[in-house]
Amino acid sequence: MKTAGAVYRVLSLMVCVLSISLSAGTYGGGDGLSEATAYRISSVADLQELMATPADWVGTYFILTADLDLSGMTYSRALIAPDTDVTDGYQGQPFTGVFDGAGHTIDHLTIVSDDGFIGLFGQVSSGGQIRNLSLDNVVVHGGYYVGGLAAYHYDGTIHSCHVTGSVSGMGFIGGLAGFNFFGTLQSCYTECSVNGLSSHVGGLVGYNYDGTVQSCYASGDTFGNGTFVGGLAGENDSTIICCYATGAVAGNYYYVGGLVGQNWGTIDSCYATGFVSGMGYLGGLVGGINYGFNSTTISCFWDEQTSGTSDGVGDTAPDPAGVFGKTTVQMKTLDTFTNAGWDFSAADGDAADWLMPAGSYPKLAWEKYITFSPDGGRYPARQAVTVTCSVPGAVIHYTTNGAVPTENDPVIASGTSILISKSLTLRTAAWVGGAMVCSQSADYVIDRICPRGDLNGDCKVDLQDLALLSQWWLEVCNVTNQWCGGVDLDASGLIDMGELEDVATDNLSEEAVAGHIKEFTIIAQRDYGDSYIQHYYGKGMTYDISIQVSTDATVTAVEFITPAGNTYSIPATSYTWRESHPDGLFSYGKSTITPDWLLWEYEYKFFNESSLSAYGDGLYTFTVHYIDGGMQQSAVWFGIPDTLEPIATPTQIPTFTSFDNGDTVSSPVTFTWQACTDPAIQSIGMGIVYVDYWGFDDKTPTGLASPVTLSTGEHDVWLLFDSYYGYQNEDGIEVGVCKQNQSHYVITVN
Numbered sequence: 092m093k094t095a096g097a098v099y100r101v102l103s104l105m106v107c108v109l110s111i112s113l114s115a116g117t118y119g120g121g122d123g124l125s126e127a128t129a130y131r132i133s134s135v136a137d138l139q140e141l142m143a144t145p146a147d148w149v150g151t152y153f154i155l156t157a158d159l160d161l162s163g164m165t166y167s168r169a170l171i172a173p174d175t176d177v178t179d180g181y182q183g184q185p186f187t188g189v190f191d192g193a194g195h196t197i198d199h200l201t202i203v204s205d206d207g208f209i210g211l212f213g214q215v216s217s218g219g220q221i222r223n224l225s226l227d228n229v230v231v232h233g234g235y236y237v238g239g240l241a242a243y244h245y246d247g248t249i250h251s252c253h254v255t256g257s258v259s260g261m262g263f264i265g266g267l268a269g270f271n272f273f274g275t276l277q278s279c280y281t282e283c284s285v286n287g288l289s290s291h292v293g294g295l296v297g298y299n300y301d302g303t304v305q306s307c308y309a310s311g312d313t314f315g316n317g318t319f320v321g322g323l324a325g326e327n328d329s330t331i332i333c334c335y336a337t338g339a340v341a342g343n344y345y346y347v348g349g350l351v352g353q354n355w356g357t358i359d360s361c362y363a364t365g366f367v368s369g370m371g372y373l374g375g376l377v378g379g380i381n382y383g384f385n386s387t388t389i390s391c392f393w394d395e396q397t398s399g400t401s402d403g404v405g406d407t408a409p410d411p412a413g414v415f416g417k418t419t420v421q422m423k424t425l426d427t428f429t430n431a432g433w434d435f436s437a438a439d440g441d442a443a444d445w446l447m448p449a450g451s452y453p454k455l456a457w458e459k460y461i462t463f464s465p466d467g468g469r470y471p472a473r474q475a476v477t478v479t480c481s482v483p484g485a486v487i488h489y490t491t492n493g494a495v496p497t498e499n500d501p502v503i504a505s506g507t508s509i510l511i512s513k514s515l516t517l518r519t520a521a522w523v524g525g526a527m528v529c530s531q532s533a534d535y536v537i538d539r540i541c542p543r544g545d546l547n548g549d550c551k552v553d554l555q556d557l558a559l560l561s562q563w564w565l566e567v568c569n570v571t572n573q574w575c576g577g578v579d580l581d582a583s584g585l586i587d588m589g590e591l592e593d594v595a596t597d598n599l600s601e602e603a604v605a606g607h608i609k610e611f612t613i614i615a616q617r618d619y620g621d622s623y624i625q626h627y628y629g630k631g632m633t634y635d636i637s638i639q640v641s642t643d644a645t646v647t648a649v650e651f652i653t654p655a656g657n658t659y660s661i662p663a664t665s666y667t668w669r670e671s672h673p674d675g676l677f678s679y680g681k682s683t684i685t686p687d688w689l690l691w692e693y694e695y696k697f698f699n700e701s702s703l704s705a706y707g708d709g710l711y712t713f714t715v716h717y718i719d720g721g722m723q724q725s726a727v728w729f730g731i732p733d734t735l736e737p738i739a740t741p742t743q744i745p746t747f748t749s750f751d752n753g754d755t756v757s758s759p760v761t762f763t764w765q766a767c768t769d770p771a772i773q774s775i776g777m778g779i780v781y782v783d784y785w786g787f788d789d790k791t792p793t794g795l796a797s798p799v800t801l802s803t804g805e806h807d808v809w810l811l812f813d814s815y816y817g818y819q820n821e822d823g824i825e826v827g828v829c830k831q832n833q834s835h836y837v838i839t840v841n
Contacts, residue, residue, distance in 0.1 A: 123151040151188040155195040162199040169213030177206040185216040192224025208242040209233025216245035229256035238269040246273040255282045262289030263297040271302035283311045290317035291325035312338045319352035328355035342369035346378035364394040374405035388413040390431040459529040467533025473512040480505040485521035496520040510574040544594040604723040605823040609641040612827045619834040633696040640691040648716040654709030661691040708737035732818040739771035745810035745834040755839040763794030772812040780807035
């Protein structure tokens with residue numbers, strides 16, 4: 092009794108034979124005897140003729156001269172060199188000729204079967220060659236030995252080919268080839284999902300057995316229900332060199348690796364970035380290594396962050412030599428790889444193996460690719476995304492609605508930018524001479540600080556934004572006019588109701604500045620006897636202004652205007668302490684307290700009191716600049732809150748009475764000071780540098796209740812008289828303002 096699948100195969104063969112009976116031996120021209128006179132495959136009918144002519148699979152030359160679309164056709168066996176007896180391994184005529192795709196594409200290849208040796212080619216062997224061929228949108232499903240291009244590849248060469256779509260089966264499943272035995276896979280890639288219900292499942296090849304895989308990559312997700320599952324190869328016992336894998340890899344059993352599930356051979360100058368999951372023996376690079384077969388890893392890397400694992404090889408601890416885990420930033424840094432001997436230059440006399448696009452992982456030198464900078468992800472502001480294509484002269488088309496680009500979609504020049512103001516999927520594709528040569532897509536999530544209707548970057552939506560909208564109304568927006576000056580919020584290419592709705596909805600709204608500024612502090616101080624300044628500058632005292640602003644991480648710069656009308660800025664540089672100037676010492680910059688909390692500091696210690704006149708009492712106006720280009724302001728009253736009165740300037744010098752500056756004392760040390768009688772003072776502070784601090788909210792204490800035990804050696808101590816006021820300004824931000832006098836002493840404990 093024939094199964095439904097068997098009946099379908101017979102019908103398929105009858106259709107092919109009928110087609111050949113009408114045009115046997117014709118193809119699209121040529122005689123197949125040499126590359127120059129190769130049979131020309133220029134139509135689906137020509138391909139069907141090849142499918143039904145086993146005699147032509149032996150040592151014959153073919154060239155594809157047109158793109159072929161197999162939509163609507165479903166096959167139940169390999170199209171070329173299928174297995175003719177599914178009961179006992181491969182039985183049939185292998186393909187041993189040359190099939191040159193010549194840069195053309197076979198689209199929508201669909202094969203559904205439970206049999207083995209399933210792919211475009213069932214078996215390629217004995218010097219057979221497949222080159223320059225693209226298989227797009229494949230759906231290939233079979234039993235054992237399944238590959239999008241070749242099910243079983245023995246002693247042949249597959250060069251410059253790629254597969255996209257989905258490939259699935261039982262075991263020995265690969266996006267390009269199911270089994271590579273003594274063969275060479277070179278300069279190939281896959282962008283397809285690969286699924287296997289048994290062992291040996293790889294994004295590019297299921298099992299590389301005594302073969303070579305060189306300069307290849309796989310970017311699709313790979314899943315295996317058994318052992319030996321890898322992003323590039325399920326198992327390797329020979330050579331993999333200059334390859335990478337980026338897709339997620341998952342297994343329901345053991346030996347799951349970002350690049351290779353199990354390695355018995357050599358892996359040289361390779362990397363993996365995909366997330367790895369499974370039951371056990373999980374490695375960011377390799378699931379397991381068999382030391383008995385002299386397995387070797389040389390200068391290989393995995394991304395510890397994206398892979399989700401700190402183990403490079405799943406069944407060893409520590410990782411063997413030649414396996415290095417890096418952060419994502421390090422994986423996108425050229426020195427990481429050049430320091431390990433990777434070849435990015437032709438200056439040594441041979442062609443480079445790798446290229447390093449800005450902001451990207453390494454790419455193979457032969458790749459045709461498009462990069463986005465910044466790449467997809469979540470951002471707190473609208474992004475100008477630079478699109479770059481590696482192919483000179485290519486025309487890049489793009490969409491922002493998730494649709495696959497066509498040559499009718501808008502064009503962007505390589506190296507220029509698209510402004511993305513809302514969450515969307517950016518998709519691009521590049522064409523040369525009517526043929527698509529590469530594509531790229533990425534998802535962007537934009538969490539803007541300011542209202543969406545803000546068109547001029549001031550974080551408010553008002554009549555100024557409406558005026559901008561009117562100026563660009565119904566204009567066509569593109570890169571040449573910078574997307575209508577940034578007014579094209581939805582990147583639709585037209586200023587229309589989309590932008591009007593944003594402006595109308597957000598009209599006169601403003602996100603509270605208190606959501607980004609946590610606190611202001613302003614201190615004016617006379618500092619007596621700072622030992623550091625006395626020693627290095629010979630000054631007995633300084634006159635200080637200190638300003639601090641605490642913000643969240645969306646702030647990129649802080650400016651302030653003093654009551655005297657002078658404008659100063661706090662740059663987003665790392666904090667610089669006491670930079671020497673002729674009139675004093677300047678400290679400034681940004682400190683990162685937590686990933687979401689920044690401290691902006693501005694402090695000037697002047698040698699002359701007159702320098703303070705540039706600041707003064709009164710209203711300080713602060714402007715914060717955000718990462719998306721917007722800005723907001725908030726004001727601080729440097730004076731007594733709820734009055735127009737300035738804070739009284741202290742006059743009394745804080746003075747210790749139990750010792751003099753420079754004295755040598757015994758431990759424990761008694762700390763007493765001259766009583767504070769200055770009416771401008773509200774509280775007292777006293778401290779020992781690196782030891783302790785005491786504060787008193789009134790002026791009555793004249794010393795510490797108990798002596799303090801101190802170690803031998805020098806100690807800096809200080810005494811402070813101050814008047815501090817705390818309040819909330821009109822924006823609801825906490826403010827601290829203060830005037831104070833401070834004295835520094837140095838004592839030596841014997």
